[in-house]
Every structure is written in structure tokens, then in C-alpha cells.
Amino acid sequence: MTDAPKILFVDAASRYGWARGRPGEKPESGSARFAPEDSSQGAIAWGAMRFVAEQIQSYRPDEIVVEAPLPATLVNGKTTVSTQEILMGLPFAIQGMAYGLQMYRVSVARVSKIRTHFIGKNAKGEIAKPMVWRKCIALGWISANDEDLSHDRTDALAGWHYAGTVLCPQLAQPIDDLFVKAEERKRREAAAADQRLAKTEQAIREESERRRSIMEKF
Amino acid sequence: MTDAPKILFVDAASRYGWARGRPGEKPESGSARFAPEDSSQGAIAWGAMRFVAEQIQSYRPDEIVVEAPLPATLVNGKTTVSTQEILMGLPFAIQGMAYGLQMYRVSVARVSKIRTHFIGKNAKGEIAKPMVWRKCIALGWISANDEDLSHDRTDALAGWHYAGTVLCPQLAQPIDDLFVKAEERKRREAAAADQRLAKTEQAIREESERRRSIMEKF
DNA sequence: TAAACCGGGTGTAGCT
DNA sequence: AGCTACACGAAACCCA
């Protein structure tokens, strides 16, 4: 088998969980906040952007998978606007940053799929989270005397495993639509990029220059 | 009077409108897309982030005001998830980028307030937009044979004027809660930043280094 | 080919 | 195969 890809999974909320590794290996994982409590949305967004940038730079994942936010209408309006903005905004900003860093292999995974894959049923969080948690312990992905035993972390681990299974069908499952979509998107992105880049070499240089200049203020 | 501040207003949607200038002056304005049609969310987000970065860098506004997204529940569920993600995500990402570039004077304005301020009533878009449009013409902010006569543009102009009125009370209105909130937030941000920075000079240097290194790949 | 207009609005798992 | 039901997170508060 060729090298399994490095996968980074992010469960993005105001407190987020992350997990990364190659399918088959024991993943690293953790949880944290993108910004201190009561921070402005700007601070949170920037925290997320920085997190992604750093991951891409230092860990160099082959794939990034983010947990999809639940549609607001679903929760039957049971969520404040500001919560919504964060829940929707985080994956959005993360994707944007990845795109800006030319990391185009980003996909999005639904909670329900992750759960059914990982614990066999799509239960509501109250029930599912402890199950997920236990399974993570069982798998030895976190140890019971670990410092961080949060659900954010174990949820991310579940997501990571799901992503691995889906992205590396040779390890088990037949591919399903996440993979297909990722391929589709990748092709579309690549094509679009090609088209754009092909226009002129000049355009490339301008773009590159612009990007660099944006950041030299730091 | 001291120099009126340079205000940048953005009406952020997949097709966005912008307007900028100092209150009292004739504003510049326009509309465009953050990314070609059918682009991934990542592309759109990055487009927005780049736009903001460039504005901050080259125009150096004193204030940035973004149009607030309407809560999903409001639209009575009449909005797709992806639309939601974009509508909520754009302002979020914009604020994040601004924050990252240390531009903390960012506020958010509600459509209803803008409209009532600008045309005296909070009518539905179908009715309001043409009214706004006419008023912009009347004010000479766009000329009838202009190339871009889109509502995105005129909406942004209305927003800009509202922002100006609110942020420069000396020109007319008493301050209202947008200003107050901006001040509050600014103070909070500043305090938080101070606190953080005060911890150690070392932290500052690390942070700075990290930021720079994130971007040197460009 | 470009501009105006209109419709449409979540997805999945588990049970029947 | 078709139909139905159902899904969350942030911040305030309280208690150890």
C-alpha cells in the first residue's frame, strides 16, 4: 500500500477538538479554544485561521476534514444568531484559510455519518458523546488518566477515524460520497486554478506579490 | 472639526457591495464577486479575506462596518444551508482577517436600521432597494449612466451613510448603540490585548514570529 | 450571450 | 422502496 495520507480532522466550535494522523496509526488529538471566552468573533475567527495555517505549515496534512455545522432551521431556531455565526463561520473561515494557503484537499463531514460509522447509530449527542468517548478509550487513543478527556476531543477522534475510513477505502469500506465529492471538488478546483493561472504568468506573479504584501505587516 | 474618519462599508454576500469615504464627502463604491460562480466556499472566503486585507492595507480605513446577516430562523427557514454558511461566514471571516491585521475598529450594522435611517422606513427589499437606489442617484453618489448600478452597490452606499451618521454624531444624529457597542468592544479588545501582551515581551516576539512564518510560504 | 425572472429552500437512519 | 422522525452549543449559574 502506498503511504496512507496524513489526515487532520477539526471539530470546529468555539471550543474545538482536533485529531490527526495516518489511518491505521494511533492519532494525536486535543482540544482547546480558538480565543479566550467572551472574545469578539473577529478574535475567534482569527484564532481558527491561525490554527489552520499552523497545522498546514507544520503538520502538512494531505487531507483536512471539518465537521459540518448543523443547519439552523434544523435546530428549529433553537440557537442564537451569534452562535450560528460562529458555527457556520468557523468552517467557512477555515476553508478560506486553507484555500489561501493552497491546500485544496478540504472536505466537510456530517455529524450523523460520523456517529453511525463510529458507534453504529445516530444518537443524539447526549447519548452518543459518552459512547464515542468510551470507544476512544477502548481503542487506546486516549488514556483514562489523560489530562484532556473532553468530548470535543473524542468527537474529533471519531471524525478522524471516519475520515480515514472514507478516504482510504482500501483499508475497509467502499468509498462513499464524501470521497467522491472530494475528488469532484479537487478536480473542479484544479481545473479552475489551471484556467486562472493559465491566463498569464503575469497574473500569477501579481497574485503572489499581493499575498505576500498583505502579510508583511505582521 | 477633526478629520472625519475613513469609513469602509461592506455588504457581504456572494456578490458583495462596498462603499468608502469620509462622512460628508462623496463616497467611492462598487460591487463585485468574491470568487467566480460555483466556486467552493473556500474560494469565496479567501476572496473576502483578501479583499479586506487589501482594503486595510491600501485604503487604511479608520472604521470598517459590515452588514449583519439575517438570522436563519427569520427567513423562516427559507434559505439553504450553503447560503447560510456564506451569509454568516463572510462577515465572520472578514472580522477575523481584520482582527489578524490588527484592525479592531470593526462593527456590524443591521439592515433594518440602515434602511430606516436612509429611506425612513424598514420596507422589504423588493420595495426598499429601488428606493435606496433612487436616493443614491439623487445624491449624486452614482450617476445614471454609470456602469455598475447594482443594488449591491447602492445598498452598500446606504450602509456607508448610516455608518457615517452613527460614527460621526457631530454631523447629525446623537450616538446610538452601534457606536456605543463599538466603543465598548474597542475597549474590551484593547484591554484584552494589553493583558495578553503585558504577560511577557517574549510572548509578543513569538507571536510575531509565528505570524510571519505562517505567511512566508506565499 | 447577457440580463431579467422565478422557485426553492437538510439529510439520514431506521422502521413500515 | 417509501415514509417518518429527529438532530446543538453558548453563557449564566451554582456548587464543591
Place this chain on the structure above:
DNA sequence: TGGGTTTCGGGTAAAC
């Protein structure tokens, strides 16, 4: 103070 638990979920302007 830290962690578990509970609660709450949009806002405005005009009409009455």
C-alpha cells in the same frame, strides 16, 4: 476557580 448543570434561543419600527 473550575467544572457540571441549566437555560435560552432576533430585533426594529410602526400600528393600535
Place this chain on the structure above:
DNA sequence: GTTTACCCCCGGTTTA
């Protein structure tokens, strides 16, 4: 003072 009603973009299709 209190109640009430209102609020949207995206993408596909059609038309000049």
C-alpha cells in the same frame, strides 16, 4: 405600552 409584522440570496430557466 403593547402588539404585530416584516425581513433572504442562489442557481436554473427564460427571454431580448
